[in-house]
Amino acid sequence: MGRHVGIVGVGQTHHSRRRTDVSQAGLVREAVDRALADANLSMDDIDTIVVATGPVLFAAVNQPEKWVVDAIGAQLKPVVRVTSGGGAGFAGALAGYYQVAGGFADRTLVVAYDKLSEGALQYSISTLYDPFWGREFAVGIMGFSAAYWRARMDALGHTEKAAAMVAVKNRKNAMANPYAHVKKEVTVAEVLASKPLCWPIKLLDAPPISDGAAAIVLASEDVAAKSTTRPAWIHGIAYYCEADNAAERSMLLSEPLAIAARHVYRAAGITNPRRQFDVVEVQEPYTCFELSYYESLGLCPPGGAAELIASGATQIDGDIPVNPSGGALGANPIGAAGLIRLIEGATQVMGRNESHQIKDAKLALVQSGGGWANLRGCAVLGA
Amino acid sequence: MTTAGLNRVAVVASAQTELRPAWRNAQHIDLISSVVADVFKGTGLTLHDVDFVIDSGSDVLDGRSISNCGFLGALGAHHKEESRVEEDGLWAALYGVNKIRSGASSVGLIVAYSKPSESNVDAYWSSMVEPFYQRPVSFGQRAASGIQAQRYCAEHGTTLRALAELTASRWRAAVEHGTVAIDSVPSADTVLASPDAAVPLKEMMLARPVDGAVAVLLAREDIARRAARTPVWVTGMGTSLDAHSFAARTPGRLSSCEMAAKMAFRKAGWSADSADVAEVSAASVVGELMVLESLGLAGPGRGLAAATGGRTRVNASGGALPADPIMATGLVRLAHAARQLALPELYGLDRPTRAIAHGTGGVGMQNHCVFTLGI
Amino acid sequence: MHAAPDTYAIDLPALHSELAMPYTLTPGRAAGTFLAEIGKRRIIGSRFASGLTIAPAEDFSPTDGESDFEFVEVPATGVLTAFTQVGGDIIGLIRLDGCDNDFPHHIVEAEFGKLATGVRVEAVWAEGVENSILAITGFRPAPGTPIGKARPAGDTAAPVTVILYTMKLHYEHAYGPYYARLFDEIRTNRRIMGVRTSDGDTALLPPREIDDITHRRTGTWKACKDTGTIRACSIINMEFLGQTRPPPYVYAEIVLDGASTRLIHMITIDSVEAAKTRIKPGTRVRAIWRKGEREGSLRDIERFEVIDG
Known part of the structure; x- marks a missing residue:
């Protein structure tokens, strides 16, 4: 297996509902400056750059890395755009990982962002649908996310109440996250009583719309020490897909995620995820997805998610804390969200998480995904 | 950089649709699935052997967001690793090579496609420039190409007729080797008689957008030796992105192309003058000359001589002028360059061993990617 | 070389599509x-x-x-x-x-x-x-x-x-042989045609040349019924830009009888509360075709409705 790759520096913006003080490019610059400073590096030290964002229609700039390059001072460096809907940030990190693992670079900067306040979010996501087949009935991400939850609700017991517990947990955790912008504790009753948007998704099951950027520096083993004595090593990372309208696509389990987990667990030597991981970060973004990921990632058996959340095990003080950062419910700049989860997982195993450091965290599981809930990946990070 | 122990990677096979001004009777998925089905022929490999798919396409050209998401079945990606590189397909190949080199995967499928006939190509380009200063004044691909040509011709005294002759020769080559739909091969006079596009460039001196798809199969060494009659090794890769502001780039040069070439040649351990074959992309005929010069195939202003009569056979496929499947053009170049090394007799080449494949993207060719290949 | 769809019976003009999105750029x-x-x-x-x-x-x-x-x-x-x-x-x-x-x-x-x-x-x-x-x-x-x-x-x-900006993009999407047949059949015969999977009798909708899962040639054409079963659904209760009908209504992914993949459509409802229990995965539904001349699109189905009993 190629070269070991570690995350040696991280940075993210203080996400918010709307940043009218910076352009899209300026927002990216903030995260890059923070990540470089954190890695004790300057742009001169960076060999290659991956820029990841959501779809073009979010922000009206086609292939925006060609604009952003000026703002981050990366002129004449190798820069590439990777995009994968909601999983763009994670897919970008994966591309960066292989640039280092494959010997193309020693240090790769991965930056991801979305400035969602600038576009019409659900409308633009509806263009994901085939123009011949269903686009006019599309309801952004929310329509199908809620529909797939509805399919799991009766079969797997992913009840509104179980999902509400996810909202309560993540929103409480976000209170301590300096980068989150939704900071309000809620109760199960409040979630259940909140306005239905696409039922069963209700207002408090849904993430905010955010402006934000995130960046990481990946480094090979040879050069990691210049940045930190304690990188977050990537023990495994994968991102799988399933055809959007394949026959018998499972509504109950995320098969691409289960495949990715199997692959990554094998690479990282994980045989009992529930016991081995110290902390988990998942890109919900709706509460219902977190329940589903518990099962697809093997943290509990199929149908066990409601019991897992109810048991308290995924709380900060539980045996398998999930989203101590508050997850996407605290901030959701979509294209960056997967990279933010990686950052939160990385800082946990680096021992310097700013929201809720899990004591002695040595092994973190990070999940991300996008598209039509059909692009899914995960990574294992270790101290 | 420690790179010992990394896998060697080869181009095993490629498949390409005919490149047509419009595939009116086919959808994206039809073009994509046909090249994915065809690329395995004669290799002994099947889709089951493929570990991952990396694809290139454009949401703006396709008219749908996260368009890869709707094409996964056609891409052969179901339940495999898949990533979308929203650059020319040569960057997708670069990703794939890294993935195999790392040892994580053995066989990768690289796919790029384009159906510009369904959309407005000028909108594709204009949506690429920043929206506050450049987009409102209609600065886009045509203006950038025109300014490059103005400067080039003024500096080097290149005549329009010489540019027209080179253009016509590229169309002739495309008929012979490019799998390009061409009704009649234009003469230099026809090129000169085409409307002004971006003065001094005539319409036919710009790369012609076409529909099509291409697939390239990459594999690690042991598999490539079994699957390919002649594995074509990827010996070097380089990319570079210039400043967004066209006006901020060094006039008369393609600095990012020079950087990309330097990076690739450093890894390959050879330079342009020992290349037997070069397949290059360009936005215009002048762009092609500038690319040849930036790659080191010719000195400044000497691109014309290298384009048709140098030691290196340039664009035997015709290159991007007769057929530019935007987002796939560079990957088509890789397929053609590899083919010329593997099957030189088809091209009248005498035992070529080294090739250059080149892709570009962005307004005014802001971005460049260079592969060196060897057998 | 791509060869398959060279011959086909139906030649529809391209589908015009416009993406026009408003932006507030900073x-x-x-x-x-x-x-x-x-x-x-x-x-x-x-x-x-x-x-x-x-x-x-x-x-x-x-x-x-x-x-x-x-x-x-x-x-x-x-x-x-x-x-x-x-x-x-x-x-x-x-x-x-x-x-x-x-x-x-x-x-x-x-x-x-x-x-x-x-x-x-x-x-x-x-x-x-x-x-x-x-x-x-x-x-x-x-x-x-x-x-x-x-x-x-x-x-x-x-x-x-904030700079207000609109990006307008126009498309002429090709039908290709499979969508052409599908929508021509809907228009002329009020019939929803899929193609069989490469290895079974159920139909893929929309029809296509290559099976998404096996990547082998799909089988012969097959007419699906205009009744089916909901696989997934949600009750749309919010308004958003680009919405084509007023809420509330149900967004539904429906597997038509005879098919194995999902058709996306909507179901009208009177009451959100009643819909929560009445319309769910497994619920049987039927297409309500639009009155008058059909245009050859999914809009020819006005909506789906629950089959009682």
Whole structure:
């Protein structure tokens, strides 16, 4: 297996509902400056750059890395755009990982962002649908996310109440996250009583719309020490897909995620995820997805998610804390969200998480995904 | 950089649709699935052997967001690793090579496609420039190409007729080797008689957008030796992105192309003058000359001589002028360059061993990617 | 080589599609300040700590990304450094006096054949245009205009924080042989045709040449019923831009009888509460076809409704 790759520096913006003080490019610059400073590096030290964002229609700039390059001072460096809907940030990190693992670079900067306040979010996501087949009935991400939850609700017991517990947990955790912008504790009753948007998704099951950027520096083993004595090593990372309208696509389990987990667990030597991981970060973004990921990632058996959340095990003080950062419910700049989860997982195993450091965290599981809930990946990070 | 122990990677096979001004009777998925089905022929490999798919396409050209998401079945990606590189397909190949080199995967499928006939190509380009200063004044691909040509011709005294002759020769080559739909091969006079596009460039001196798809199969060494009659090794890769502001780039040069070439040649351990074959992309005929010069195939202003009569056979496929499947053009170049090394007799080449494949993207060719290949 | 769909019976014109999205773009401090001042006929540039002076103003140096700058006011005169003509419109690169950079703009009141690089130019101001680089119509040749200087901008207006923008993209999507047959059958026979999977009897909808899972050729055509079963659904209770019908209604992914993949459509409802229990995965539904002439699209099905009992 190629070269070991570690995350040696991280940075993210203080996400918010709307940043009218910076352009899209300026927002990216903030995260890059923070990540470089954190890695004790300057742009001169960076060999290659991956820029990841959501779809073009979010922000009206086609292939925006060609604009952003000026703002981050990366002129004449190798820069590439990777995009994968909601999983763009994670897919970008994966591309960066292989640039280092494959010997193309020693240090790769991965930056991801979305400035969602600038576009019409659900409308633009509806263009994901085939123009011949269903686009006019599309309801952004929310329509199908809620529909797939509805399919799991009766079969797997992913009840509104179980999902509400996810909202309560993540929103409480976000209170301590300096980068989150939704900071309000809620109760199960409040979630259940909140306005239905696409039922069963209700207002408090849904993430905010955010402006934000995130960046990481990946480094090979040879050069990691210049940045930190304690990188977050990537023990495994994968991102799988399933055809959007394949026959018998499972509504109950995320098969691409289960495949990715199997692959990554094998690479990282994980045989009992529930016991081995110290902390988990998942890109919900709706509460219902977190329940589903518990099962697809093997943290509990199929149908066990409601019991897992109810048991308290995924709380900060539980045996398998999930989203101590508050997850996407605290901030959701979509294209960056997967990279933010990686950052939160990385800082946990680096021992310097700013929201809720899990004591002695040595092994973190990070999940991300996008598209039509059909692009899914995960990574294992270790101290 | 420690790179010992990394896998060697080869181009095993490629498949390409005919490149047509419009595939009116086919959808994206039809073009994509046909090249994915065809690329395995004669290799002994099947889709089951493929570990991952990396694809290139454009949401703006396709008219749908996260368009890869709707094409996964056609891409052969179901339940495999898949990533979308929203650059020319040569960057997708670069990703794939890294993935195999790392040892994580053995066989990768690289796919790029384009159906510009369904959309407005000028909108594709204009949506690429920043929206506050450049987009409102209609600065886009045509203006950038025109300014490059103005400067080039003024500096080097290149005549329009010489540019027209080179253009016509590229169309002739495309008929012979490019799998390009061409009704009649234009003469230099026809090129000169085409409307002004971006003065001094005539319409036919710009790369012609076409529909099509291409697939390239990459594999690690042991598999490539079994699957390919002649594995074509990827010996070097380089990319570079210039400043967004066209006006901020060094006039008369393609600095990012020079950087990309330097990076690739450093890894390959050879330079342009020992290349037997070069397949290059360009936005215009002048762009092609500038690319040849930036790659080191010719000195400044000497691109014309290298384009048709140098030691290196340039664009035997015709290159991007007769057929530019935007987002796939560079990957088509890789397929053609590899083919010329593997099957030189088809091209009248005498035992070529080294090739250059080149892709570009962005307004005014802001971005460049260079592969060196060897057998 | 792609060969399969060369012969087919039905040739439909392309499907026209338009994506027209509204945006509220933020230019950032430098461009926002430039745009705030340009309506007052003041051109604001950036002078970076390195000494580099550029206009229009940018937050970051276009050559190296430097971000430490102060605003300068630059004259509306300069030189033409390059030019071309695209569709009758002359586009030039302008270097304003006192600046180290060029930028593109229209060249007006000029004959293309008489232009030369190095010619002095001056801005032609538009009437009543604010918050846009088009407050300058373009630059015109102005031989002999004195060479101005960049000077500190002094007080500047608050940056413009939001620029309204619309991106409109037009498409003519090809039907291809499979969609052509599908929609032609819907239009002429009110029949929803799929193709069999490569290894079974159920139909893929929409039909396609290659099976998504096996990547083998799909089988023969098969008519699906216009009744089916809901696989997934949600109750849409919110309004959003681009919505084609008023809420509440049900978004449904339906597997028609005889098919194995999902058709996306909607179900009208009277009550959200009743719909929660009445409409769910497993619920049987039927298509309600639109009255009158059909157009050959999914809109020919007005909606689906629950089959009682």
